[in-house]
Structures are given as C-alpha cells and as structure tokens.
Amino acid sequence: MADAPTSPYLVLARKYRPRDFTTLVGQDAMVQTLGNAFAQNRIHHAFILTGVRGVGKTTTARILARAFNYEDASGPHPTLDLSVEGEHCRAIIEGRHVDVIEMDAASNTGINDIREIIDSVKYAPSSAPYKVYVIDEVHMLSTAAFNGLLKTLEEPPPYVKFIFATTEIRKVPVTILSRCMRFDLRRITPEIMTAYLESILGQEGISFEPEALAMIVRAGEGSARDNLSLLDQAIAHGNGAVTAATVKAMLGLGDRARIIDLFEELMGGRIGDASRPCAPSTIWAPTRRHWSPTLPISPIWSPASRSCPPLPMMSRSHPTNAAAAPILPGAFPCVHSPAPGRSCSRAMTRSPAPIMACRLPRWP
C-alpha cells in the first residue's frame, strides 16, 4: 500500500480511502443492510447517503459503484465481496470508468445539468453492467433541478443506479427522499476510531503515545477525515512521532488540570478565581466536556467584534451581565459559547466565530 519514496506525498485520508466494505469502519448497520439486500438480490435503484463530513459517504458511493458492476470470469454479478478486483474495479477506483458518472451538485446546481443526466440515462452502459450516477452534495441542486429528476428517479431504466450523498438531508425534498433507500452514516465512535488510527500508524511504522491519539480522536469529533488530517498534522508537528506534548501544542489545548480547576471554580460560584486572565479559546472545548450537555444555557451577550473577549469582561461585575437576569446562587454566571447552532468545539478551535457570554438560567 505504501507509495515509493519518490512519488508525491498522498495525505493519509486519500492513501487509506477504503476500497471495499471490509475497510470502511464504524458503519456496520449500513453494511449489514446492504449485504442482506445484495444477498437477496433486492437492490434498490436509488440510494441517499447522509451524515456529517468525512464519515464515508463519497467512499461508500464509490464502493457501491464497484459492487453493482462487479464482473469476473463467471460474468457480471453484483456483490459486496470485493476482495478480488473485478474487471471494472480498477477503473472505478481511479475514477475513470465511463459508466460511473460522478457529479458534484455544488458546482452543477441547475436544471440544465440535470437535463444532461436525464438525456444520457436513455443510453445503455458502454461496458459495465450498470450506469451509476453519483451525485455528491445533492442538497445543492435547485428546486427545478430536483423536480426535473423526479420522473427518472422514480422509474429509471433497469441498467441505471443513482447514489446521492449529502451532509444536509433536511434540504433534500421529501419527494426525492421517498424515492430512495436512505442510509444515515454515523459518527465513528472513539473506540473504533482509536483502533483505526492505531492500525494506520502501525502500517506507517510511526510510534505514538496513547494519550496523543486520545486527544486527536476527541478533536476529530467522529469524522474519519478530520482524524486522519489531524494525524497527518501531528506526524509532521512531532517530526515523525505522535506524542502527547506535540499534539497538545498543535491543538492548542489547555492543561487538563487547569481545566478541571476552572470547572470546579465555576461550579462553586467563585467567578473571581475562575476569571483569571487566560485564553478562552484554549479552554472552551475541553471545559464544555465536563458539563452535562443537557444544561440549559441561554446567550445573553454578544460582542460587536469577532474577537474573543477576555474572561474578566464576562464576569458578574461586567455591566452587561449585571443588567441581566439574577444569577442563582451556585450557578456559574457566565461561560463562553459560539453562535447558536454551531458546533462548540469547532467554532472555538477552528473559526473566529462570534463568542457570546451565556448564563445558566436555572439549575437543572
């Protein structure tokens, strides 16, 4: 699997992109359902794959294209057992098979783009058993484009398969959804992800500290691509080894002990101690993990600037906070939160999202 040293470096996420379902991790429910459907020869003509970034939607679409078009000496027969490369497999893996058409709906949003598909659906595949249309980021299609697709999607010719992928399933019309077999790809659990990263480091021959992997897995939020990109970065940062110290520095994480102290000070209502000058962006994400996610938090203050305010500004004595509803004894008066609807740790660690002071309106 490893490339020759002279070949250009391929990032881990590309080098280890799964080529069959045995190497796709953390999506067992989907793989089992597909396995049963293939075994019973009840293969739908349209699939929609959804899930957060980097959990395997595009990868699954390509593996499925291989599975539909599997052909060996005994002839074409769709199968999920792709351990031996079939006649069309290499071309499909390399994205150059004429009968597997990948379209990025983010840059082909209009009805004219869909019209091209509808017109070409009439023609039989040139060499593979099936013509497979993979439409990525399908939620980006215009309303007219979705409507244009409905008839063909309902009754395509027998040699056509559609696979849609999207991170935003809510933006896909129900008329489309009801014509597809839907799979929700899960975030990959920390245990599975840790084992996966360990196996990749083993194949790469790179030493690592378990604590470093734990930090990467936490920051990767269940996305395999995020984890592999962080791992790439950690290998470069640590000059070939993945250590806790370099990962901590790379991720900008605060000292764990300091975070626990801060949490205890906040929980004890000792805001004076808790608001000692520190960089909120380095403590927010890990601090939040120490709370129950069900705590009711309401935003009360948002700075005009997009920069993160220092903690003392957000203390009980700050005029904006003082004017707000009374603070219940024992509740901590303010914490940091990103804009509503954004992922907390992502917003804080990767983008300069506006920060708000928040208050716990009541103790749960």
Ligand SMILES: Nc1ncnc2c1ncn2[C@@H]1O[C@H](COP(=O)(O)OP(=O)(O)OP(=O)(O)O)[C@@H](O)[C@H]1O
């Ligand atoms: N379930 C998985 N098992 C193993 N590797 C995975 C998995 N999901 C993603 N990856 C890794 O992440 C990379 C990106 O995966 P993929 O393109 O399938 O993600 P995606 O779900 O389509 O993401 P996006 O929504 O950003 O398009 C792959 O090349 C692979 O290395």
Ligand SMILES: [Mg+2]
């Ligand atoms: Mg994708």
